[in-house]
Amino acid sequence: ESIIENIDKKDGAIGAFLYVDKEGALKAAEKADRLRRDGKSAALLGIPVAIKDNICTEGTKTTCASKMLENFVPPYDATVVKKLKEAGAIIVGKTNMDEFAMGSSTENSAFKKTVNPWNFDRVPGGSSGGSAAAVAASEVPAALGSDTGGSIRQPASFCGVVGLKPTYGRVSRYGLVAFASSLDQIGPFARDVEDAAMLLSVIAGQDEMDSTSVPGRENCFLDGIRDGIKGLKIGLPKEYYGEGVSSDVRESVLAMVKRLEGLGAFVEETSLPYSEYALAAYYIISSAEASSNLARYDGIRYGHRASEYDDLIDLYARSRSEGFGKEVKRRIMLGTYVLSSGYYDAYYKKALKVRTLIKNDFDRAFEKYDVLISPTSPTVAFRFGEKSNPLEMYLADILTVPINIAGLPAISVPCGLASGLPVGLQIIGKPFDEKTILRTAYAVQ
Ligand code: GLN
Numbered sequence: 001e002s003i004i005e006n007i008d009k010k011d012g013a014i015g016a017f018l019y020v021d022k023e024g025a026l027k028a029a030e031k032a033d034r035l036r037r038d039g040k041s042a043a044l045l046g047i048p049v050a051i052k053d054n055i056c057t058e059g060t061k062t063t064c065a066s067k068m069l070e071n072f073v074p075p076y077d078a079t080v081v082k083k084l085k086e087a088g089a090i091i092v093g094k095t096n097m098d099e100f101a102m103g104s105s106t107e108n109s110a111f112k113k114t115v116n117p118w119n120f121d122r123v124p125g126g127s128s129g130g131s132a133a134a135v136a137a138s139e140v141p142a143a144l145g146s147d148t149g150g151s152i153r154q155p156a157s158f159c160g161v162v163g164l165k166p167t168y169g170r171v172s173r174y175g176l177v178a179f180a181s182s183l184d185q186i187g188p189f190a191r192d193v194e195d196a197a198m199l200l201s202v203i204a205g206q207d208e209m210d211s212t213s214v215p216g217r218e219n220c221f222l223d224g225i226r227d228g229i230k231g232l233k234i235g236l237p238k239e240y241y242g243e244g245v246s247s248d249v250r251e252s253v254l255a256m257v258k259r260l261e262g263l264g265a266f267v268e269e270t271s272l273p274y275s276e277y278a279l280a281a282y283y284i285i286s287s288a289e290a291s292s293n294l295a296r297y298d299g300i301r302y303g304h305r306a307s308e309y310d311d312l313i314d315l316y317a318r319s320r321s322e323g324f325g326k327e328v329k330r331r332i333m334l335g336t337y338v339l340s341s342g343y344y345d346a347y348y349k350k351a352l353k354v355r356t357l358i359k360n361d362f363d364r365a366f367e368k369y370d371v372l373i374s375p376t377s378p379t380v381a382f383r384f385g386e387k388s389n390p391l392e393m394y395l396a397d398i399l400t401v402p403i404n405i406a407g408l409p410a411i412s413v414p415c416g417l418a419s420g421l422p423v424g425l426q427i428i429g430k431p432f433d434e435k436t437i438l439r440t441a442y443a444v445q
Helices: 004-016 024-039 079-086 128-137 153-159 193-203 249-263 273-296 312-323 326-338 344-368 390-395 401-406 434-444
Strands: 017-020 049-054 091-093 142-146 162-165 184-189 233-237 266-270 371-375 411-416 421-429
Touching: 004 017, 004 024, 004 091, 017 128, 017 266, 049 128, 079 091, 079 193, 079 249, 128 142, 128 153, 128 184, 142 193, 142 233, 153 162, 153 411, 153 421, 162 312, 162 371, 162 434, 184 193, 193 411, 193 434, 233 249, 233 344, 249 266, 249 371, 249 411, 249 421, 249 434, 266 390, 273 326, 273 390, 273 401, 312 326, 326 344, 344 371, 371 434, 411 434
Parallel strands: 049 091, 049 142, 233 266, 233 371
Antiparallel strands: 017 091, 142 184, 162 184, 162 411, 371 421, 411 421
16 A cells, blocks of 8 residues: 555656556455465565566556557466566556667657656656666566666666666566567566565576576576675676766776775676677667567557558558557668568678677677676766657667677666766676676675
8 A cells, every 4th residue: 555655646756657556456465465464475475566568467458658559458467477476476557668668768658758766857768767767766666677678777777776687588578568579588677686686586487488488597596696706707898888988987887896806806808899780780680570570560450440541451551650659660660671672681681690799709708707897878867858869869778789689688786876867887697697697786786
C-alpha cells in the first residue's frame, strides 16, 4: 500500500509508469503476507518490481509505448515475469520507454514524457527510461528493462542507479517484444549491486521457450560479491575515453579507477581498434532485424488497424502509417534498405563482418584482462529536445553498443556526479562472467 501511495504521490511529476496495476499488486501483496505468516520464504517475497512495457504481462496491457499496441493485452507472461512471480515478487506496473525500445531518451514514447528525477529538465535516458526513473525516484526498489544497444545501462547511468545487461543467452527473451533478436537481452535495474545480483539470480537460466538461452552454470550471483578485487586485471580501452567523451565524465570514471587500483587491482590502458565501426554496424544490424521483426504488425494479426481502407495492401499501409511513430518508421526504412538486393552485401553483410572483428577485439582483450572499464555514456543526462537530430541521438550509444554486438555482459554503476548529475561507470566482462563484473561493481559502490 505504501508503494502504491508513493507512486500516486510522485509519478504525476516523474512520469515513469504507463500503467500501475493497483488491484493486482495489492492482491499479490496479500498473498505474500499470507505466505510469510505461514513461515514460507522466497527470494523476492513481497518485493515490488516494475516492468518495462515491452515485456509481456498476462492480462495487463503491454504497449511498447506505441500506438500500434495501444490496446494489446498479452495472453501470457514473459518467462522473466513468470520467474519473478514464482519468487514472490509483486508486479506493480509497466514503465514508459522509447517506442519499441528505439531511442536513448524515452522521448520517442507515443504516450508520455518521463523526466530525470535528478533534474526535471533532463531526459532519464532510454530506451528503458521509465524503469530507471522509477527506481531512481524510489517509487520501486527494482525494475526490469531491456538492452539492445545500451537501453538498460545508459538510463541507469543518467538516473544514478545500477543497471545490468546480462550475457546474450543468460536470460530468456520469451515474451520480450522483439526489436533486434540477436542483440536484445532483459536485465535488472536496482538501487545497489547486491539487489541487481539478486534479481539476476531469479531471472537467469535456460528456457525451452527461447532456443538462444543457455543452461545456467551458476544461479546465485550474490556468491563472492564481497570478495574484493585484489589482483583483478582491469583494462581501460583507450577508444572509450577519447573524442566526444566529456571531460568531467572521463575524470569521474578515472578517479574511481584510481580507487580500484588502491584496492589492489592492476590497471592498464588497452585498445579495441575496431570500436569506431561499432556504431555504424549496430545501426545496420539492429535496423535490419527490426524491419523483419516489425513486419508482423500488419493490422491483421496484431495491434492497430486502420478504420478506412481500399484494399488489403492499403490496409497494411494505413495501419502501419498510423500505428508507428517517426523513429520506428526510420528504422524500418533503414532496415529494409540494407537488406534489399543490391545493398545486402554492401551494408548488411559488411556489418556482420565488422561484428566479428569487434568480437575478436574483445576476445583478445579478455586474454589479458578480467574486466574492461569505461564511462557508460559520453555525457551526463542531456536536456529534452537537445538531440533532435537522430544521428546525434545515435552517437549517445557509442560506448554501449559494442557490448551488445559482442554479446557480452556489462553493468553500469553510479560513480559520482558531474555538474550535479550522475555519472555511470561501465564494467564489461567475459561471456557468462557476470560474477566478476558484479564483484567489481560492488567495490565501486
Ligand atoms: N539507443 C539504442 C537504439 O536506439 C539502443 C536501444 C536499446 O538498447 N533498446 O537502438
